[in-house]
Amino acid sequence: MNWQEQLKNFVNTIDRLEKHINLTVEERSVLENNTTTWGTTPYFASLMDRNDPNCPIRKQVIPSSLEQQNRYGMDDYLVWKENRATEEKRPDSIARQYKDRVAFTVTQACGVYCRHCFRKELVVDGDLKLDFNVNEGLQWLAEHPEVRDVLITGGDPFLLGDEQLEFLLRKLRELPHLEMIRFGTRTPIVLPQRIDAGLKKVLGGYHRVPIWINTQCNHPKEITEETAKAVFDLLSCGVNVGNQAVLLKGINDEVDTFRELHQKLLSVRIKPYYVFYCEAAPGIDHFRTPVEKGAELIRDALRGHTTGLAQPMHVVATNIGKIPLMPDYYIKDKNGQEYCLQNHKGEKTTLPNVPA
Numbered sequence: 110m111n112w113q114e115q116l117k118n119f120v121n122t123i124d125r126l127e128k129h130i131n132l133t134v135e136e137r138s139v140l141e142n143n144t145t146t147w148g149t150t151p152y153f154a155s156l157m158d159r160n161d162p163n164c165p166i167r168k169q170v171i172p173s174s175l176e177q178q179n180r181y182g183m184d185d186y187l188v189w190k191e192n193r194a195t196e197e198k199r200p201d202s203i204a205r206q207y208k209d210r211v212a213f214t215v216t217q218a219c220g221v222y223c224r225h226c227f228r229k230e231l232v233v234d235g236d237l238k239l240d241f242n243v244n245e246g247l248q249w250l251a252e253h254p255e256v257r258d259v260l261i262t263g264g265d266p267f268l269l270g271d272e273q274l275e276f277l278l279r280k281l282r283e284l285p286h287l288e289m290i291r292f293g294t295r296t297p298i299v300l301p302q303r304i305d306a307g308l309k310k311v312l313g314g315y316h317r318v319p320i321w322i323n324t325q326c327n328h329p330k331e332i333t334e335e336t337a338k339a340v341f342d343l344l345s346c347g348v349n350v351g352n353q354a355v356l357l358k359g360i361n362d363e364v365d366t367f368r369e370l371h372q373k374l375l376s377v378r379i380k381p382y383y384v385f386y387c388e389a390a391p392g393i394d395h396f397r398t399p400v401e402k403g404a405e406l407i408r409d410a411l412r413g414h415t416t417g418l419a420q421p422m423h424v425v426a427t428n429i430g431k432i433p434l435m436p437d438y439y440i441k442d443k444n445g446q447e448y449c450l451q452n453h454k455g456e457k458t459t460l461p462n463v464p465a
């Protein structure tokens with residue numbers, strides 16, 4: 110199936126889902142009463158475990174009754190997070206937390222409706238209505254020369270057709286102040302068929318303004334030969350590929366899985382960029398760990414335990430920007446004369462300091 114056929118056969122009915130898995134009584138009853146947007150491509154559905162309801166892919170795709178609970182989430186999360194109620198007036202498509210870079214939302218369609226999505230009020234629940242007018246966003250960008258980096262997001266921008274993406278890139282590259290264009294897309298993971306000859310033509314070729322992509326892969330099971338090929342094709346047309354994982358309870362919050370995920374990403378040439386603390390959107394308490402967990406996992410699974418390239422930064426995304434929360438075990442003592450440092454095995458060493 111090509112990518113258009115994947116979308117035409119989108120797995121968003123019980124009948125289609127049952128071709129891939131045996132539903133539990135609980136899953137079936139939640140789906141029968143579901144009012145949210147859900148589903149994924151037949152490709153991604155085919156990676157689900159047929160009989161295990163705890164399959165990490167099933168849990169990201171199939172709605173759960175736990176979504177009705179909201180003890181630790183925030184109401185109107187996205188309005189708060191993207192500073193929509195405050196500050197300067199902007200089109201709905203532009204989210205801003207920094208002076209020199211913005212997020213530009215161009216669609217709210219996705220190749221998977223992630224149950225843990227921080228934009229779920231918009232993308233999954235449909236409670237929040239925004240107008241993603243591309244021309245309005247382009248106009249705003251043209252009027253803001255202080256913006257040097259634009260992150261095109263959604264939804265999933267690679268669900269747009271080649272002509273629309275070509276138009277978007279051409280318009281953005283006409284803006285002299287833009288130094289780079291980034292895309293956030295899960296397609297290399299959920300719809301690798303999208304990285305086809307047409308898209309390569311749109312993205313490819315040497316250009317003053319480079320393209321960087323970040324995908325979202327949360328579990329080693331999501332990485333296949335198809336993904337490896339899609340990433341290779343992106344790289345071979347000059348597009349860099351990184352990963353932004355979301356730390357998800359019961360999916361990737363265990364040391365061995367977390368390490369395997371980051372090693373396997375590198376094995377298909379994806380550079381781990383961020384691990385996000387699962388955000389406080391409403392109805393996703395069941396995916397959230399304590400805030401400390403991400404730093405603990407980097408300490409126990411990654412830093413010193415595997416290749417330096419496999420190390421993402423753990424960040425908490427907030428309304429005032431992304432804030433790193435990394436392990437802090439390594440500085441045991443410091444003074445004007447020396448630093449006492451500790452490694453991942455608990456061994457200590459001292460280093461003479463240079464007075465300021």
Ligand SMILES: *Cc1c(COP(=O)(O)O)cnc(C)c1O
Pocket residue numbers: 204205206207210211212260431
């Ligand atoms: C994540 C994000 C960015 C990009 O942040 P980087 O740390 O540069 O990757 C920019 N703007 C908004 C609103 C964001 O949420």
Ligand code: SF4
Pocket residue numbers: 218219220221222223224225226227228229232263264265295
């Ligand atoms: S692909 Fe991205 S925007 Fe779409 S549901 Fe998943 S996390 Fe949300």
